[in-house]
Amino acid sequence: MPSPITVAVTGGAGQIGYSLLFSIARGAIFGPDQPVRLKVLEIPPAMKVVEGVALELEDCAFGLLEGLDLSDDPDAALSDVNWALLVGSKPRGPGMERGDLIRENGPIFVSQGKALQKAAPDVRVLVIGNPCNTNCLIARHNAPEIPDERWFAMTRLDHNRAVNQLAVKSGVDVSAVERVTIWGNHSATQYPDYHHALISGEPAASVIDDEQWLQGDFISRVQKRGAEVIEARGKSSAASAASAICDHVRTFHHGTAENDWTSAAVVSDGSYGITEGLIASFPIQATSSGWEIVQGLETNEFSRARIDTSVSELEQERDVVSDLL
Ligand code: NAX
Secondary structure, eight states, X not given: OOOOEEXXXXXXXXXXXXXXXXXXXXXXXXXXXXXXXXXXXXXXXXXXXXXXXHHHHHHTTOTTEEEEEEESOHHHHHTTOSEEEEOOOOOOOTTOOHHHHHHHHHHHHHHHHHHHTTSOTTOEEEEOSSSHHHHHHHHHXXXXXXXXXXXXXXXXXXXXXXXXXXXXXXXXXXXXXXXXXXXXOSSTTOEEEOTTOEETTEEHHHHHOOHHHIIIIIHHHHHTHHHHHHHHHSSOXXXXXXXXXXXXXXXXXXXXXXXXXXXXXXXXXXXXXXXXXXXXXXXXXXXXXXXXXXXXXXXXXXXXXXXXXXXXXXXXXXXXXXXXX
């Protein structure tokens, strides 16, 4: 057996944590031969709940789970970890604007960024807690020695939602849908782009041949899918978010399938005219040793306008937290 991979999960007492921790311990990310250690961070009032989750993890008798530490101290929970999955954050309260939420959650990512400086030298960080792009920006600025290519904010759930919409519309299996891209912010301004997507190897627009749907319902359904889940379930997406977290980490650990790509928000290098330094979602191809932004895709006027709208929202969010950077 190889030596264990250590994964930190913040917000372990929350809804996503309740699904994610069990998936990791079962081998859903690193496979059936790779032991893991889990380090779970919570806030003091939630420690009792997370202790209950730990009891259940023990009761699963997972052969791959080599260690489980619980803590309410970011320095302890984030030290020596290979992956940090930053899920925990405060939910949006009644009457709260997006800007208020950003200000409310920003300080969490200042302290967690600082604590990440004690992580393992190969640490990779995935921010899920919303607003995840800007929270990732804050954490990164507070851990300047962690290289840019190790930071991610999650748009994989949006990517998976877009893949599913195209598969359902065209009556194929999800595995037949490739090269979907989510651009920009993980928010309602995100731009799910079908222009380069393939369905069974053919351009999505020729298989579906319904531009009105592709430019209308497809995009808005993906953008508003989180609200659709809340409306139906009375709670925000949790199991699908945990599954997308596993997909993201697995993809960046093992690589994307040949000829396909994934979506993830990464530190912009200015590709596609997206402001350098923002954490924006791009099409990404990964291997087990690294990743790069897919270059050379044509962005027509329709796409350009939507990418610009989402990037401009990211710039506004960055300005709201400028004192934390
Ligand atoms: P919950 O409210 O169920 O759980 C959040 C947990 O975080 C709580 O247990 C809370 O005690 C803990 N927490 C709060 N502050 C903390 C801190 N400083 N350190 C450690 N833990 C802390 O939320 P849940 O449904 O699990 O969602 C978690 C986050 O994921 C939310 O911000 C949510 O908006 C975000 N999401 C992001 C998605 C994405 O695609 N990027 C999709 C799903 C989800 O909406």
